[in-house]
Amino acid sequence: MAIDHVDLARLDLNLLVALDALLEERSVTRAAARVGVGQPAMSASLARLRRLFDDELLTRAPDGMRPTPRALALAEPLRGALRQVQALVHREERFDPATVARTFTVSLPDSVEVLLGPRLIAYLRAHAPGVRLLLRSVDAARILEELDADRVDLALGFFTEGQAHHKRRLLYRDSYVVLFNAGLVGLDAPIGLDDYLRFPHVLTSLRETAHGVVDDALARLGRTRTLAVTTPRFLVVPFLVRAAPVIATMHARLATAFASALGLSVSPVPVDLDPVAVTMLWHASYDRDPAHRWLRDLLVRLAGEAPDFGVL
Structure with missing residues (x-):
């Protein structure tokens, strides 16, 4: 669609900035403070x-102001347009x-945090001391x-969904191994399926x-396993394995690091499992943002420099 310059010139683009803050x-009070104007002006x-x-x-509600359906429909395209204007102005x-000086909000599982976090923070303190990280647990x-609401700058993890404006980049691939306490289970690597x-x-x-x-791989063989515990936290697993006669199937990089630190053993998994892809996910509006692009490139480099990460 051709740009109607005459019509567009009648529009005060500052109104769109105000609308984004209001949404x-x-x-009105908080939006005014965010933009840096008085409440009457907002x-x-x-x-x-x-x-x-x-x-x-926006209409008044008991809990504040509530956006109308029209406002909700405007929110995402408006935020995208403002990001593009900002990138255009600052690109050079x-x-x-x-x-x-910038703070990045990054969502990630603890398994990725323990592998990448130490190397990342060490690099930032040495080379980019003004960069701050706000790390949050990822909610798939x-x-x-x-990401669409701009509450998260970058997500790391295991993502298979997304729309055209959600960009994805591979960080690394990992295989699986079995983690176990040889003294408690009385096994040595490699572990066979029956012992597994x-x-x-x-x-x-x-x-x-x-x-x-x-469980999917075992079902294809007509077999099942018994679960002792299910947890959302990767980092507790090796401590459970160290304390009890249980075994865990974990990503190889993390399991190998924990085995070395805690005196545990690893073995190949006696069933076929596809490698896992750990990826980055972000909003397309940040594609050309120099600092955001720099952080993405840095993470890819750190993820590929040392397969065992040497964190424990």
């Missing part, structure tokens, strides 16, 4: 926006990691919504389900 804060902007879109946009600015069911099924298992599941890829 994010759902409060109230006036809301009145103009209502005339412009011929819609109330020189980016220097040593002087940049809500991560796309959080003789002991109860520890399952890590981020989706709160007592079923994993191992």
Whole structure:
């Protein structure tokens, strides 16, 4: 569609900035503070926006201000347009990691955090001391919504879903191994299938389900396993394995690091499991953001430099 410059020139683009703040804060007072104007000025902007879109946009509710359906439909394309304008304006600015001051909110599982976190923070303190990280547990069911709402800058983990504006990049691939306490289970590597099924298992599941890829592989063989415990936290697994006659099937990089640190053993898995892909996920509006692109490139480099990560 051709741009109608005359029509567009009549629009105060600052109104779109105000609308974005209002939709994010759902409060005239907080939106005014976010933009850096007084409350009367923000109230006036809301009145103009209502005339412009011929819609109330935000209505009063017991818990604050509630966006109308029209406002909810505007929120994502508006945020994307403002990001593109910001990137256009700042694209030519020189980016220097040593002087940049920025906080990144990153969602990730604890398994990826323990592998990448130490190397990442060491690099940032040495080369980009103004970069701060706000790390959060990843919620696979809500991560796309959080990226769209700009509550998360970058997500790391095991993602298979997304829309056209959700960009994905491979961090690394990993295989699986069996983690066990040889002294408690009386086994040595490699473990056979019968021994593998003789002991109860520890399952890590981020989706709160007592079923994993191992169960699918066993079902194809007509076999099943017994679960002792299911947990959403990868980092507790080796301590459970060290304390009880149970075994766990874990990503090889993490399991090998824990085995070395805690005196545990690893073995190949006696069933066929596909490698797992650990990826990065972000909103397409940050594709050309220099600092965001720098962080993504850095993570890929750190993920590939040392397969065992040497973290424990």
